[in-house]
């Protein structure tokens with residue numbers, strides 16, 4: 001697939017995917033969602049990719065939302081289809097990836113932009129980041145997981161405040177709300193995400209993938225998270241990574257995963 005709306009670069013084991021529609025503040029149109037989906041499925045299958053960083057082109061926006069011009073005349077059925085496809089193709093896909101995904105939020109992350117950042121496993125914001133779920137101001141609600149993930153990440157009261165007011169918050173409030181793990185100057189954002197990635201890469205890819213699944217199990221309807229963890233913990237014992245990790249500790253050397 002030829003990408004027209006994203007850039008994919010890899011340095012060692014870290015892949016950086018840049019959403020590249022700066023003239024539209026990187027708004028997520030259908031083509032961009034399809035390209036992101038295609039690239040991320042490939043990344044998750046590629047064992048040379050150990051961490052993915054998603055960011056936006058330019059200094060103004062990560063992603064200013066779903067592309068409003070594409071859905072303003074949609075019917076009820078088309079609206080449902082838009083949301084379902086988005087969940088399946090991109091937002092749930094990221095959440096459930098085996099490869100850890102870091103969102104490096106370099107400015108506005110609104111609507112689908114904040115939903116994209118929240119689908120990632122870790123978020124780092126630049127100081128100029130401004131984020132919100134403004135959908136109720138457009139006569140709609142967040143449809144790419146925002147009503148669920150914001151409440152999970154920031155708590156119900158804060159999610160209600162942000163969704164019902166439709167207002168943006170700045171990076172320091174987002175840090176206070178637990179929406180971002182860290183806030184750094186814009187010029188340090190990608191390096192900071194890469195430093196985080198380096199810490200992750202030292203660890204077992206099998207254990208990372210399993211840990212992501214277990215944390216997610218807490219939020220999966222009808223799943224007993226503790227039982228899920230017990231089973232997944234046991235399964236680790238049958239892997240080469242477990243043998244290597246524990247042997248390296250006993251031999252006082254770094255594990256080679």
Ligand code: COA
Nearest residue numbers: 023024025027064065066067068069108110111112134135
């Ligand atoms: N969908 C489609 N186009 C968008 C967009 C979106 N979500 N967000 C921004 N754009 C486009 C604008 O239409 C404009 O395009 P144009 O130059 O062809 O007219 C361009 O990006 C620049 O945006 P502009 O509004 O001129 O920048 P600004 O600095 O004045 O305002 C924002 C920045 C982010 C406050 C404003 O763009 C905004 O409110 N965007 C929509 C946010 C939103 O509601 N997102 C949720 C969607 S569900």
